[in-house]
Amino acid sequence: MPCIQPANPDKVKEMKEESFIREGKGKxxxxxxxxxxLETTINGRLKSIEEIAEMLGVEAKDGKIEAVVDGVKVRMEKGKLELEFESGERMKIEKA
Structure with missing residues (x-):
């Protein structure tokens, strides 16, 4: 059974949307x-659910992430990532 470590708030605070994106083909x-x-389209693709779960220190269940990390609600499924901040602002990154 893998050991899941709690998220490191200092590490999470330094993350930007680029942290979740891998260079490569795709939009x-x-x-x-x-x-x-605000909407924009960028080149690249989302990192895998497993990679992002590891970055955040949470567990992916059934190919999805639903967690609160340092006050930020994180929801992810294949091709779509949503972050909802305590201020009420939301950020979505999804396949174009």
Whole structure:
């Protein structure tokens, strides 16, 4: 049985949306929703669910991540990552 370690808040605070993206073929749509909505498309693809779970120190269940890490709600399934911050702002990264 693997040992799951708790998330390291200092490590998580340093993460940006680029932390979840791997260079390569493909396009991703990044949407940030707050007082206004910003959308952009970038080149690359999401890292795997397992890689992101390891980065955050959480466990992936049934190919999905649903966790709260340092006050940020994280939901991920194949091809889609959503982060909801305590301020109410949301960021979505998904295949374009």
């Amino acid at each position: 991703l749509k990044v949407t940030i929703e707050g007082s206004e909505t």
